[in-house]
Amino acid sequence: MLEASDFIRTRISDDLASGKTAQVVTRFPPEPNGYLHIGHAKSICLNFGVAREAEGVCNLRFDDTNPEKESQEYIDAITKDVQWLGFQWGGAVRYASSYFDQLYAFAEQLIEQGDAYVDSQTPEQIREGRGTLVQPGMDSPYRERPVAESLDLFRRMKAGEFADGALVLRARIDMRSGNMNLRDPILYRIRHQQHHQTGDTWCIYPMYDYTHPISDALEGITHSLCTLEFEAHRPLYDWLLNKLPQLPHPQQIEFARLNLNYTVTSKRKLKQLVDEQLVSGWDDPRLPTISGLRRRGCPPAALRNFCERVGISKSDGVVDMAMLEFCMRDELELTAPRAMAVLKPLPVTLTNLPEDHLQMLHASRHPNVDMGEREIPFTPTIFIDRSDFEEVPPKGFKRLIPGGEVRLRNAYIIRCDDVVKDADGLVTELRCSVDLATLGVNPTDRKVKGVVHWVSASHSLPAEVRVYDRLFMDAAPDRSEVDYRELMNPESLVVYADARVEPSLANAAPEQGHQFEREGYFCLDNQADGRLIFNRTVSLRDTWGKAS
Numbered sequence: 001m002l003e004a005s006d007f008i009r010t011r012i013s014d015d016l017a018s019g020k021t022a023q024v025v026t027r028f029p030p031e032p033n034g035y036l037h038i039g040h041a042k043s044i045c046l047n048f049g050v051a052r053e054a055e056g057v058c059n060l061r062f063d064d065t066n067p068e069k070e071s072q073e074y075i076d077a078i079t080k081d082v083q084w085l086g087f088q089w090g091g092a093v094r095y096a097s098s099y100f101d102q103l104y105a106f107a108e109q110l111i112e113q114g115d116a117y118v119d120s121q122t123p124e125q126i127r128e129g130r131g132t133l134v135q136p137g138m139d140s141p142y143r144e145r146p147v148a149e150s151l152d153l154f155r156r157m158k159a160g161e162f163a164d165g166a167l168v169l170r171a172r173i174d175m176r177s178g179n180m181n182l183r184d185p186i187l188y189r190i191r192h193q194q195h196h197q198t199g200d201t202w203c204i205y206p207m208y209d210y211t212h213p214i215s216d217a218l219e220g221i222t223h224s225l226c227t228l229e230f231e232a233h234r235p236l237y238d239w240l241l242n243k244l245p246q247l248p249h250p251q252q253i254e255f256a257r258l259n260l261n262y263t264v265t266s267k268r269k270l271k272q273l274v275d276e277q278l279v280s281g282w283d284d285p286r287l288p289t290i291s292g293l294r295r296r297g298c299p300p301a302a303l304r305n306f307c308e309r310v311g312i313s314k315s316d317g318v319v320d321m322a323m324l325e326f327c328m329r330d331e332l333e334l335t336a337p338r339a340m341a342v343l344k345p346l347p348v349t350l351t352n353l354p355e356d357h358l359q360m361l362h363a364s365r366h367p368n369v370d371m372g373e374r375e376i377p378f379t380p381t382i383f384i385d386r387s388d389f390e391e392v393p394p395k396g397f398k399r400l401i402p403g404g405e406v407r408l409r410n411a412y413i414i415r416c417d418d419v420v421k422d423a424d425g426l427v428t429e430l431r432c433s434v435d436l437a438t439l440g441v442n443p444t445d446r447k448v449k450g451v452v453h454w455v456s457a458s459h460s461l462p463a464e465v466r467v468y469d470r471l472f473m474d475a476a477p478d479r480s481e482v483d484y485r486e487l488m489n490p491e492s493l494v495v496y497a498d499a500r501v502e503p504s505l506a507n508a509a510p511e512q513g514h515q516f517e518r519e520g521y522f523c524l525d526n527q528a529d530g531r532l533i534f535n536r537t538v539s540l541r542d543t544w545g546k547a548s
């Protein structure tokens with residue numbers, strides 16, 4: 001059921017109510033020149049969401065008119081990302097390139113109507129002739145070229161008789177328009193370039209502004225939703241469809257892009273980070289790409305929820321990264337089973353247990369949701385995290401100190417009797433005694449406040465844990481004086497190569513979130529190749545900018 005919850009849904013509901021629209025058809029039109037990012041997720045959730053709510057359809061159409069920047073790799077990644085987000089397009093995947101014949105025929109029609117002409121100016125002359133925001137453009141000397149001559153040249157452009165840039169096809173609109181997009185925009189240019197879908201069939205390619213409205217019309221799109229920067233292109237969108245009256249006329253509606261702080265959401269910049277190997281690839285878990293978020297462990301429901309909370313508006317704003325993190329926690333809190341993992345292991349010998357002691361403790365996988373129990377082996381040597389022991393504790397430190405007591409989570413209370421160090425003074429082992437009367441019960445004679453997580457030294461599994469933080473130190477890296485690449489956070493990835501995890505994590509799988517108790521939410525890396533490599537999806541609490 002489509003509810004009028006934002007201005008786009010209101011408008012579409014009105015069109016349905018008035019009978020202007022019988023069935024809603026939207027489309028998501030990515031250009032396959034990079035991987036999708038979180039901004040695209042907003043557009044996907046809107047386009048597919050509206051269609052689903054209105055019991056209509058949403059098409060997936062690749063806007064593939066720029067062959068030199070596009071590739072099959074991107075097409076595959078994009079289709080995967082859309083499905084992963086939980087959406088399915090109507091019918092087959094579509095390509096603007098499959099309309100090349102029709103687009104060409106419409107261009108001939110425009111020429112014949114006197115609405116388009118072939119321009120022989122050089123690219124520089126065309127650029128100069130366009131004028132500026134404060135200066136009107138100048139008519140091309142070829143603007144009054146006879147229809148038959150334009151038609152002949154256009155056919156010969158198509159036949160491959162001319163070099164790149166020698167000629168272009170332009171719409172004949174108004175060189176003095178206040179809207180630069182209407183100053184005889186280019187509709188076709190020559191590019192002797194193989195296309196990933198059409199091969200060598202074409203050496204002229206239509207421009208985006210020409211292709212988009214016609215593709216929308218050919219697919220019977222009713223509402224063409226796009227971002228605000230296309231507002232000034234709408235008059236051209238409408239002009240073209242008015243000149244091709246045999247086509248239906250979709251309604252273009254613009255909404256604000258999603259901008260997220262502490263990151264960049266521009267395919268060009270993301271590609272630069274990938275190409276310059278400043279990150280490990282398009283799916284680097286620190287990137288705001290959908291594939292990066294997936295690899296990091298962000299559940300698709302969290303991303304959908306995020307897009308819903310961001311909402312649809314007419315004015316640009318910047319969304320706080322903390323909101324995305326909140327949505328990840330919100331989802332994972334209920335879905336992620338608990339486990340213990342020690343990132344910086346410090347051996348602890350429990351001196352009052354026999355050497356062959358092995359006791360299976362039981363703990364629930366989730367405190368509030370029934371996920372059953374897990375077995376946790378308890379043995380005479382365990383690991384706790386180095387940060388949970390302090391010889392000289394700062395004020396308020398509640399964990400283990402020499403002579404102090406702490407509870408091992410899901411197990412007993414231990415007391416630290418001895419601290420063993422190496423020649424450099426580094427603590428190498430703690431020798432502790434277990435109070436065997438404290439399994440699941442607190443002592444009555446004293447209060448033990450601290451709780452630490454732990455794993456058995458002999459029964460835990462070695463693992464690598466990768467802890468991610470924001471990729472940029474600056475809230476607006478792409479609006480700064482310095483190049484955004486100089487604002488990268490040197491601590492955006494911290495690797496714990498010698499971590500240890502409890503045995504219940506042996507069968508961890510990618511995209512299955514776990515809460516490592518006291519540490520955060522983690523999931524198995526999708527390129528772990530049989531090893532246990534965990535990515536931190538998000539910390540348990542928002543600690544950004546606060547000393548932890």
Ligand code: ATP
Nearest residue numbers: 029030031039040042043226227257258265266267
């Ligand atoms: P970028 O600016 O990152 O290079 P783009 O707009 O060139 O992206 P397209 O592949 O053309 O990328 O985008 C496909 C659809 O996604 C378009 O309808 C576009 O408006 C929308 N989109 C792209 N970025 C955002 C964003 N940040 N917020 C919302 N929608 C977006």
Ligand code: MG
Nearest residue numbers: 030031063208
């Ligand atoms: Mg684009």
